[in-house]
Amino acid sequence: MRHSPRPESRSLTQRHGLGDRGPGGTARTTTLARALPDPRTALLALLTALALLLAQAVPGHAASRDEARDFLKITGFDAALESIVMSADNGPAMLGIEDPGFRSLWEVMAARVFRNAPIQDMALDMLSATLTEAEMATADDFYGSDLGRRLVEVENASHLADDAGKPEAAAAALAEVMQARDIGRLSALERLISALDETSDGAEAMAEVQARFMIAARNAGVIELSVGDDALRDLIAGQFREMAEQDGLQTGMANAALTYRDFSTEEIETYAAALEDPGMQRVYELMNAVQYEVMADRFEAAAALLEGSGSSEEL
Numbered sequence: 001m002r003h004s005p006r007p008e009s010r011s012l013t014q015r016h017g018l019g020d021r022g023p024g025g026t027a028r029t030t031t032l033a034r035a036l037p038d039p040r041t042a043l044l045a046l047l048t049a050l051a052l053l054l055a056q057a058v059p060g061h062a063a064s065r066d067e068a069r070d071f072l073k074i075t076g077f078d079a080a081l082e083s084i085v086m087s088a089d090n091g092p093a094m095l096g097i098e099d100p101g102f103r104s105l106w107e108v109m110a111a112r113v114f115r116n117a118p119i120q121d122m123a124l125d126m127l128s129a130t131l132t133e134a135e136m137a138t139a140d141d142f143y144g145s146d147l148g149r150r151l152v153e154v155e156n157a158s159h160l161a162d163d164a165g166k167p168e169a170a171a172a173a174l175a176e177v178m179q180a181r182d183i184g185r186l187s188a189l190e191r192l193i194s195a196l197d198e199t200s201d202g203a204e205a206m207a208e209v210q211a212r213f214m215i216a217a218r219n220a221g222v223i224e225l226s227v228g229d230d231a232l233r234d235l236i237a238g239q240f241r242e243m244a245e246q247d248g249l250q251t252g253m254a255n256a257a258l259t260y261r262d263f264s265t266e267e268i269e270t271y272a273a274a275l276e277d278p279g280m281q282r283v284y285e286l287m288n289a290v291q292y293e294v295m296a297d298r299f300e301a302a303a304a305l306l307e308g309s310g311s312s313e314e315l
Helices: 012-016 040-047 049-056 065-075 077-095 100-113 116-130 133-143 146-160 166-179 183-197 202-219 229-259 265-276 278-305
Strands: 019-021 027-029
Touching: 065 077, 065 116, 065 133, 065 146, 077 100, 077 116, 077 146, 077 202, 077 278, 100 278, 116 278, 133 146, 133 278, 146 229, 146 265, 166 183, 166 229, 183 229, 183 265, 202 229, 202 278, 265 278
Parallel strands: none
Antiparallel strands: 019 027
16 A cells, blocks of 8 residues: 655644744644635545445445455555554644643653554454455455565555655655656656545645644644634645645655665556556545544544643643
8 A cells, every 4th residue: 555644744833834822832823814725525525435435335245354454464554554653743743832841741642542453453443344345356366466465565664664864765766767767667657646646635634634633632722723623624725735736746756766666667557557447446545534534533532632731831
């Protein structure tokens, strides 16, 4: 499974100068002066996907828990879920809080909920209610092949690797392909990214994760927000969309150039063709919906544990 974006180490307020400190040092989010386009269609398309998939589950044809566990391993989705544990480190920055005392408390609380075992269990619960025999067969046919197993191996390593220095390494990997004027490989990488992007809008999904986290933190009394929930979602989604437009395809191709550097162009084309299959598209839609729902749930749970802890300065 392709690496999904982790929450950024900078908060929305830090990136765009939208935040200030309220009484007691709490973080505030204010609105932009300019109007923002409405992202709700795209947000709902992805982030209600799990509910729709659950509703479409066919009684008697859902996967058993053991089959769902096998699915996690053969697709490498277990490693993608494990990377959610690593995403917890960005919690304070997502709220715009830099206070060392708050970070210390956050680390204690986050450690209670960002644990691999319950994260895997949550995913198994969702997958066992939605995976069909056809989808399991589709995943097994490809990821059970020699190429599929090799892809899972490198993708698992990418999921669990430290992100430090990765953007530079990815840019260098893509630059090498461009300098070689390898049009065929560039085309294969672009096709691969396009196939993957058909299954998820990562920027919109991460915007919803951050919005849910900030709302939960506000409800716990950790931060103050000067806008309502819908306005907050609009604001964050608009800015994530801007960042995606700025980075977009080139960043995806750079990451792919690095991750799949030891694969031939023909193998990358084969992978892209497999991902374009409607059956595989639904498999990825399901995995993306599960991953983002689990991530948002864990950030919300950690925020709830902070209730009554007071402001960042008091911490």
